[in-house]
Amino acid sequence: MESIYWAFTHRCNQYCSHCYNHSRPGGPTVSAREAEAVIEHLPEAGRLILSGGEPLTEPEILQRILLAAGRKYGAGFPLALQTNGDLLDEASLSRLLDSGVQHISIASQDAYHARRNGQRERLATLLTASGLIEVEVGDPENRKPQERTFSFWGATPDLWLGGLWARGRALRNGIGRDDPEHNVCARWSGALGFLDDGSSRQEIAIQLTSVYACCPGTVESLGDVSQEPLVDILNRHRGDPMWQALNRGDPASMGITAGVDAAYARRRIRELGNVCLWCDEYFREHRGVAESDCNTATEAWPDESRRRPLVPSGELASLASHD
Ligand code: SF4
Ligand code: SF4
DSSP, X not given: OOEEEEEOBOBOSOOOTTOTTOOBTTOOBOOHHHHHHHHHHOOOOSOEEEESSOGGGOHHHHHHHHHHHHHHHOTTOOEEEEEOSTTOOHHHHHHHHHTTOOEEEEOOOSTTOTTOTTHHHHHHHHHHHTTOEEOOTTOGGGGOTTOOEEEEOOOOIIIIISXXXXXXXXXXXXOSOOOTTOXXXXXXXXXXXXXXXTOTTOEEEXXXXXXXXXXXXXXXXXXXXXXXXXXXXXXXXXXXXXXXXHHTTOGGGTTGGGTOOHHHHHHHHHHHSSHHHHHHHIIIIISOOOGGGOOHXXXXXXXXXXXXXXXXXXXXXXXXXXX
């Protein structure tokens, strides 16, 4: 498998208005037993990205995961940590590097993260002083064995919010633009190729212990990787025409064999403004997945629609224009 993305915690020191998985102070984290079971059930992989939430809010579980990953994959394995960087200091960085982290991805360079001012300079100085080399997001150099690297990125409209995250607080707060032509499903982070073993585009996303074909996450997960091997979970879904359509990055075709034609799906995508919202509708209305059937990770993504956004859109707009 090319890449495994694991958000092992939804706990965060921040409460960003654009967060796609409802991470927050006090959010859920896998238990120590679940963490070790997940690592045990992962297959050989090209890289493992640990994310959240903010992984550094859970240092003990993170350390356990890093040790278990080190035992499983060995030294020099492309182990990456995605962090907002707020809690990264000399001591925590040293522990991460000693535990085998090869790449640090600072994912907070945008208008929505509260502590962004001056942070890039502080972190660049810290990381460079420890011998890490800055690379661009997506640069193949960040996978060079034995070389430790870091990158900065954030939720900019072109990279992240352009029709991508119809999820979590980003959806609730109306951040991101409706774009029915933006087919995230056929891009990296979408479902394209998730079943294609050996393909360079294969990535699986895990939220807590629930497995998804894509980062946005479907209403129904593929399975629980704390309970069974990831390969077994994927194998169970290979013959399903719906998952095959998503594997082609073609959500408009996900219901064809169930009698929901692509023309109807394309119309609904246009009306809903986003392919993932159509995908959600299909699961609920045509596949009979009720809210109560949803996996544990989805339960951890509560409907916060009745809560007032913490950051009003006017203030957000002004933050964005000053950045
Ligand atoms: S976007 Fe990142 S930093 Fe902000 S609440 Fe979500 S996980 Fe935390
Ligand atoms: S359309 Fe469905 S499977 Fe594809 S990226 Fe969106 S939520 Fe995932």
